[in-house]
Amino acid sequence: MEYAVQGTLDELGTPLEQITFVVFDLETTGVSAGEHAITEIGAVKVRGGEVLGEFGTLVDPGSPIPPFISVLTGITDAMVVAAPKIESVLPSFLEFAEGATLVAHNAGFDMSFIKAACAALGYPPPAHPVVDTVVLARRLLTRDEAPNCKLSTLARIFSRTEPCHRALADAQATVDVLHALLERAGSFGVHTLEELKGFVRAPTAEQRRKRHLADGVPSGPGVYVFEDDRGDPLYVGKSTNLRNRVRSYFTAAETRPRIREMVGLAERIRTITCATPLEAEVRELRLIGSAKPRYNRRSRFPEKMVWLKLTDEPFPRLSVVREVRDDGAAYLGPFGGVRAAEDARAALHETIPLRQCTERITPRAGRPACALAGIGRCGAPCEGRQSVEEYGLHVTAARRAMELDSAEVFSAIEARMERLSLDQRYEEAAADRDRLASYVRTCARMQRLRALTSLPQMVAAAPVTGGAWEIHVVRHGRLASAGVMPRGAHPTPFVDALVATAETVVPGPGPVPAASAEETECVLRWLEGPGVRLVQVEGDWSLPIGGAGRLKARIDRAYQAREPHRPRDGRPLR
Structure with missing residues (x-):
């Protein structure tokens, strides 16, 4: 005889309305918990939808706050000079959070700083359960509801508090986001903390039903294409191991709502095997750009890139254009959108007094000057105050600053x-700051691209497991051929055969004359990898000595303080 056994409360789990959540946010001096310090902690304690308390304090980081960080957060050295140090703040925060479940937006970043502070001060690492509202939002929200999972985006949908670069305000906004997401999770039968953890990790019924689509997928590098019942591409991806990557789409590891939706529509998976991972990466980009699958977010519209053009006329000006022509003009780009190009143009105008009017001016033009001439921002060539030669000094300076x-x-x-x-x-x-970042980042990018695209041909090799070598032929920045030379093979005939069968590349105008900027950047990342050897190089592969790369590193460090590493979404500038 079988007897029914009543489950214990532990087996049922802890109801969410009985859970004490401490929602917190940090401001820091940089992105690395091992190298940078906390400048502010803000936290809100809630249970059952009710706010039980708040914790907020500035923190003296013990070192100057970088100017870019001050601009991002509004926190200056003067504000933290009298603030307590982390030695005093951390125990108070840990006491405030005792017995609670910690919540943060992109919790990995904030928890890394808390753990680093605990380690430095001799405290055990926090053993609290942790809920990440980014992960929860990806599981619960569709792309139509929220285009991304940034805190600023979710706060506009769910909160009356706008994230404003300060820890307590951002924590308050995250509280509203958390409550909205927990309410949404309830409709999926999630009512306990244990169910919430399992819900985030569990595959959907549709994912389980479609697992057979991964049968027969080969191993090794290549590209995979999810197709619908009509054979139209839904999503294109690449992997160094096709079998493992494709199988992951049907497991709990895949939590992105739009991708789970895509899996539900897929009827078959087509694969394209490639010789090397770099070839797979390049083929993925080319397929996305040509097929434009609706579930791919990036790389779908390379033709929408814009450029900043220093026009070729007697009195040149900076113009935002969508096409690079062989017209003698100087180009800076590509930019992801018009706004970024306009920011870079504003940065150049801030330093170099080029005219900003759009009319074509000739040396004999005679029109009244605009207000910019009155404040010294333009030499008024339209009134004849500057000759072509005098104005040409500014043009030379602009071209130099661009290139x-x-x-x-x-x-x-x-x-x-x-x-x-x-x-x-x-x-x-x-x-x-944003104008300068757009200008410097694009200059650095273009200079790296131009260094490679100016070479008619480059052959490079990298060692792989087992003594084999990956070999790639690159022409004007475009991957023209790829192969793997087995161990013990003679390199000369192998390389000669690879070069002889490589794609013929006819370059066009501009800094990226033969491939998309993304493709050339993929090639550059591979070339800069460990162990790569240059086999043949036609031309000089070099960067300008005063190039923007060193300046870009300074800007990136400042922005990364607010954007911890995370696939694709990134952390918002809050």
């Missing part, structure tokens, strides 16, 4: 940002 040396523009705008920050005009300083 060779970004230091003058960087120094001028950085000095202006520091003045604005001292005057507490943070919004204006932030606008200058």
Whole structure:
């Protein structure tokens, strides 16, 4: 005889309305928990939808706050000079959070700093359960509801509190996001903390039903294409091991709502095996650009890239264009959108007094000057105050700043940002920061691209497991051929055969004359990898000595303080 056994409360789990959540956020001096420090902690304690308490304090990091970080957060050295150090703040925060479940937006970033502080001060690492609202949002929200899972995006949907670069305000916004997501999870039968953890990890019924689509997928590098019942591509991806990657789409490891939706529509998976991982990466980009699958977010519209053009006329100006022509003009780009190009143009105009009017001007033009001439921002060639030769000095400076040396523009705008920050005009300083970032990042990118695309041909090799070698032929920045030379093979005939069968590449105009910028960047990443050997190089592979790469590193460090590493979404600038 079998007897029914009543489950214990432990087996049923802890109801979410009985859970005490401590929702917290940090401001820091950088992205690395091992190298940078906390400047502010904000936390809100809630249970059953009711706020039980708040915790907020600035923290003296023990070192100067970088100017870019001050612009991002509004926290300056003067604000933290009298603040307590982390030695005093951490015990208070841990006491505030005792017995609670910790919640953060992109919790991995914030928890890494808390754990690093605990380790440095001799405290055991926090053993609290952790809920990440980013992961929860990806599981519960569709792309139509939220285009991304940034805190600023979710707060606009679910909260009356706008994230404003300060820890407590951002924690308050995250509380509203958490409550909205928990309410949404309830409709899926999630009512306990244990069910919430399992829900985030569990595959959907549709994922389980479609597992057979992964049968027969080969191992090794290549590209996979999810197709619907009509054979139209839904999603294109690449992997160094096709079998393992495709199988992961039908497991709990795949939590992205839009991808789970895509799996439900897929009827077959087509695979394309490739010789090397780099070839797979390039083929993926080309397929996405040509087929434009609706579930791919990136790389779908390479033709929508825009450029900043220094026009070829007697009195050149900076113009945002969508096409690179063989017309003698100087180009900077590509930019992901018009706004980024306009930001870079504003950065150049801030330093170099080029005209900003759109009319074509000739040396004999005679029109009244605009207001920019009155404030010294333009030499008024339209009124004949500048000759072609005099104006040409500014044109030369602009071309140099676009192609060779970004230091003058960087120094001028950085000095202006520091003045604005001292005057507490943070919004204006932030606008200058974004303009400078757009300009410097694009200059650095273009200089790296141009260094490779100027080479008619490069052959390079990298060692792989078992003594084999990956060999790639690159022409004008485009991958023209790929192969794996087995161990013990003679390299000369193998390389000669690979070069002889490589794609013929006829370059066009501009810095990326034969491939998309993304493809050339893929090739560059591979070339800069460990163990790569240059076999043949036609031309000189070099960067300008005053190039923007060193300046880009400074800007990236500042932005990464607010954008911890995370696939694709990134952390928002809060």
